[in-house]
Amino acid sequence: MxxxxxxxxxxxxxxxxxxxxxxxxxxxxxxxxxxxxxxxxxxxxxxxxxxxxxxxxxxxxxxxxxxxxxxxxxxxxxxxxxxxxxxxxxxxxxxxxxxxxxxxxxxxxxxxxxxxxAPMLEDEPPEYPFVALLVSGGHTMLVDVSAPGCYQILGETLDDAAGEAFDKTAKMMGLPYPGGPLLSQLAEQGRAGVFEFPRPMVDRPGMDFSFSGLKTAVRVEIARQAVDEQVPEQTQADIAHAFQQAVIDTLAIKCRRALRETGHKTLVVAGGVSANKSLREQLQQMVKKERAQVFYARPExxxxxxxxxxxxxxxxxxxxxxxxxxxxxxxxxxxxxxxxxxx
Missing domain, CATH: 3.30.420.40 (ATPase, nucleotide binding domain)
Incomplete structure (x- = not known):
């Protein structure tokens, strides 16, 4: 057909x-x-x-x-x-x-x-069942996929999606639209450990997400670091790095929790944010420790x-x-x- x-x-x-x-x-x-x-x-x-x-x-x-x-x-x-x-x-x-x-x-x-x-379009597609992380500008959710069309929502965002949080944080930092990818590029120039932001909802049971508090923490730090209403370039990069790491850590922790609770050994990651290089690296490390595997769609x-x-x-x-x-x-x-x- x-x-x-x-x-x-x-x-x-x-x-x-x-x-x-x-x-x-x-x-x-x-x-x-x-x-x-x-x-x-x-x-x-x-x-x-x-x-x-x-x-x-x-x-x-x-x-x-x-x-x-x-x-x-x-x-x-x-x-x-x-x-x-x-x-x-x-x-x-x-x-x-x-x-x-x-x-x-x-x-x-x-x-x-x-x-x-979308990952089913690849030469080596994942096999059912699996846990899916759908992470984009409009959605962030974890899904237990037992078969095509058989979906159980394990957790989802209670406010902004991860991609939306990236875009809004980028706007706070004065980056042009669409700011999410630019913030990720800026984060690559940042130094680890200079700033530390909260990992929302990782200290409570469940697999729901929330990024509004993280955005507020970034806004407060930007205001604190501003000199004559301008944040130094390296400081901006350090804030971007800390923000991105907080989002990635949160996603990785919830994915690990989903794999353990379902017993599945396959994680599928899809949506625009799944192209993030740092996210892919951390998820790869996580599934290796869990003796699982992760699949993505090609970037395009x-x-x-x-x-x-x-x-x-x-x-x-x-x-x-x-x-x-x-x-x-x-x-x-x-x-x-x-x-x-x-x-």
């Missing part, structure tokens, strides 16, 4: 074609970062309009790249949620329309299930992309799932509300 995947949940437009025999045939991604940068964050209306402009040309281009004629697929998968309502509607309306025009099935995909399954599939939607759509369609003709998108959509799959 060959599936066209369309991702338009926020500020990245992704299109891909996945073939169950040949694997990923083609994929393209367009980021709206430059457009939103002058506003310091994503403007939903502008995001929706840009998806309208980009999607059709990108779909044509992906078919050409794959060596296929337009419509030479067996199904269309599109992101149905969670995400920005207008952005979701653009991809869902176009995906549903193409499916009707080509007389093929369509399937609305859960955005986070796409991220969770850590952020939002059409390949993960195409693959997740294929898995759902293989299980006999299809979306009705009426378009149903969800700005909020708990992962554990997904219908289980028998595949």
């Amino acid at each position: 060959r599936v066209l995947g369309i991702e338009s949940s926020c500020d990245e437009t992704g299109v891909a074609i996945y073939d169950s025999e040949q694997g990923l045939m083609a994929h393209q991604l367009y980021s709206q970062v430059k457009m939103h940068a002058e506003f310091g964050g994503v403007v939903p209306e502008l995001a929706s309009r840009d998806h309208i402009r980009k999607l059709t040309p990108m779909i044509r281009s992906v078919f050409t790249e794959a060596g296929l004629s337009m419509g030479e697929v067996d199904a269309v998968a599109y992101t149905a949620g969670p995400g920005l309502v207008g952005a979701l509607m653009v991809g869902a309306a176009l995906g549903r329309s193409l499916a009707v025009g080509w007389n093929i099935p369509a399937i609305g995909v859960h955005h986070m299930e796409g991220h969770l399954l 599939f850590c952020t939002d992309n059409g390949a993960m939607i195409a693959y997740a759509g294929w898995v759902r369609l293989q299980a006999g799932h299809q979306s009705p003709l009426a378009i149903n998108i969800k700005a909020r959509w708990p992962l554990d509300e997904l219908e289980p799959m028998n595949v």
Whole structure:
């Protein structure tokens, strides 16, 4: 089966074609970062309009790249949620329309299930069951994955997601949007041990996360270190290093706890923050001590992309799932509300 995947949940437009025999045939991604940068964050209306402009040309281009004629697929998968309502509607309306025009099935995909399954696109995919850490700008959660579609939430953030905490902390430090990746780069120049920030909620049972207190601690330290409202460059790097280490330690501690409580020996890490080099290094050390293993998607599939939607759509369609003709998108959509799959 060959599936066209369309991702338009926020500020990245992704299109891909996945073939169950040949694997990923083609994929393209367009980021709206430059457009939103002058506003310091994503403007939903502008995001929706840009998806309208980009999607059709990108779909044509992906078919050409794959060596296929337009419509030479067996199904269309599109992101149905969670995400920005207008952005979701653009991809869902176009995906549903193409499916009707080509007389093929369509399937609305859960955005986070796409991220969770993205490592399955690799040459050596993980085997079920496993613990998944989904860590991005909008979500941070630990999930017990017993089979495709069988998800039990072990813990999730009570306030900001990890990626959101990175971006907001970067903004406090005066870094341009999107600040998260820039803060990580700055942290590489920082010195260990100069500052120490709290590891939120690691001293209590459970696997939930909270990063609001950590942000407050950073804000207080920035104010304390400022001279004439400016923080020295090396001090900024030291603060960035301490902040990043606090987030990474927290994620690693909760992942270790999840592996021990479930008894699983496989950890899957997905979402934009999973591309963080320091996070990967620390998780690798942790799973080695736990005699476990960790799997990631390749860096280009850590952020939002059409390949993960195409693959997740294929898995759902293989299980006999299809979306009705009426378009149903969800700005909020708990992962554990997904219908289980028998595949």
